[in-house]
Amino acid sequence: MKRFLVVFLLVCLAGFQLFAGGQKQEDDGVYKVAYIARAQADSFAxxxxxxxxxxxxxxxxxxxxxxxxxASDDKVNSLIENAIVNQFDAIIIQPNNGESQRPYAEKVVDAGIICITTNARISGIAGASSVDADPFEQAAVQARTALKQVPKGANVVVLNGPPGNFHADARRESWENEFFAKRPDVTIVGEQIANWNKDEAMSLMEDWVQANDRIDAIISMNDNMAAGALEIVKDNSKFSNILSYGVDGTAEAVLLIKDGLMTSTTLQSAYALAENLLSVSHKLLTGQEEQLDVDIDCPMVNKDNVDQYIEMHKRAGAL
Known part of the structure; x- marks a missing residue:
C-alpha cells in the first residue's frame, strides 16, 4: 500500500512538472499579441x-x-472574441467601425487582457490604451491649403470613409469647418461613401465624370479613394488640371504627387504608428505603464517635399 502511494505521488509530481514545463514552453517567455486589422484589402490597413x-x-x-x-464588423468582432478565448496577452484593434467594436474592446479589458485601439482609437474605454493621430487636424492640413488652391466657383466631389468611423467622420467635419464653410462659392456635385476603398471610388468617379463636364477637385478622406478617382480621369484631357487631396501618405500617393497627378496628402505614417504600438504594447506588457494614449504627427506632403517621403518608403522597402 505504501509502495503504491509513493508511486502515485511520483506520478502526480511528474504530471505536475510536465504540465508546468508545457506551460513554460508554450509561453517561452514571449508575449502573444493579436493584431486585428480592419481590412487587408485597404492599402493603408x-x-x-x-x-x-x-x-x-x-x-x-x-x-x-x-x-x-x-472590412466587416461581424468579422472584426468575432476575431476579437477568438483572441480573448485564445488568451492573447494583448489585443490591438484597428476598428472597422469604432462603435460596433466598442463592446468587444470592453470585453478585452474585462477579461484582464491589454487592449489597444488604433487608427482609429475608440475613446472612453476605461483601462484601454490607444495609438492614433488627430483626424480633424489631418484633414485640416489639406482643407486650409485647398482654400487658396481651389478656383472660385469650383465644382468638387467628396469621397467619404465608412460612417461611424472616428477618422472618417472627423475628417469630413474638418473639411466642412475649414473649407466649405469658408468657400460658399464651391459646389459639391457628388458626394458618397466609398469605405476607404479604391474600387468603390473608381465606380463613383465614373458616374460623376459622366454627369459633369467640369470637376475641379477631388476631396477624399484617404489616399486610397483619391487614387481610385484619379485612375478614372488620368487620360481624360478635360480633367488634366484636377486637384486632388487625401490623407495617409501611402507609397502610391507619394508617387502620384511626384507625377503631378495628386495635389497633396497628409502623412499618417504607418511606420510611426507601428513604432508607437510596439513601444506602448511592451510598456504595458512588462508593467512599466498601466495605460497610455499616444498621437503621432500629421505633416503635409506635396510636390515641394515629396522626394523625402518617397525615400522614406524606399528605405522601408515599400517602393
Whole structure:
C-alpha cells in the first residue's frame, strides 16, 4: 500500500512538472499579441499591419499575429472574441467601425487582457490604451491649403470613409469647418461613401465624370479613394488640371504627387504608428505603464517635399 502511494505521488509530481514545463514552453517567455486589422484589402490597413509585424521583430519577447477583419464588423468582432478565448496577452484593434467594436474592446479589458485601439482609437474605454493621430487636424492640413488652391466657383466631389468611423467622420467635419464653410462659392456635385476603398471610388468617379463636364477637385478622406478617382480621369484631357487631396501618405500617393497627378496628402505614417504600438504594447506588457494614449504627427506632403517621403518608403522597402 505504501509502495503504491509513493508511486502515485511520483506520478502526480511528474504530471505536475510536465504540465508546468508545457506551460513554460508554450509561453517561452514571449508575449502573444493579436493584431486585428480592419481590412487587408485597404492599402493603408495593409501598410500598417505589415509595419506592425516588421516593428515586432525588434522585440524578441513579443510575437504578433495578424488577423484580417475583411472590412466587416461581424468579422472584426468575432476575431476579437477568438483572441480573448485564445488568451492573447494583448489585443490591438484597428476598428472597422469604432462603435460596433466598442463592446468587444470592453470585453478585452474585462477579461484582464491589454487592449489597444488604433487608427482609429475608440475613446472612453476605461483601462484601454490607444495609438492614433488627430483626424480633424489631418484633414485640416489639406482643407486650409485647398482654400487658396481651389478656383472660385469650383465644382468638387467628396469621397467619404465608412460612417461611424472616428477618422472618417472627423475628417469630413474638418473639411466642412475649414473649407466649405469658408468657400460658399464651391459646389459639391457628388458626394458618397466609398469605405476607404479604391474600387468603390473608381465606380463613383465614373458616374460623376459622366454627369459633369467640369470637376475641379477631388476631396477624399484617404489616399486610397483619391487614387481610385484619379485612375478614372488620368487620360481624360478635360480633367488634366484636377486637384486632388487625401490623407495617409501611402507609397502610391507619394508617387502620384511626384507625377503631378495628386495635389497633396497628409502623412499618417504607418511606420510611426507601428513604432508607437510596439513601444506602448511592451510598456504595458512588462508593467512599466498601466495605460497610455499616444498621437503621432500629421505633416503635409506635396510636390515641394515629396522626394523625402518617397525615400522614406524606399528605405522601408515599400517602393
Amino acid at each position: 495593409a501598410w500598417l499591419a505589415n509595419s506592425v509585424v516588421e516593428e515586432a521583430e525588434k522585440y524578441p519577447d513579443v510575437e504578433v499575429k495578424v488577423f484580417d477583419g475583411q
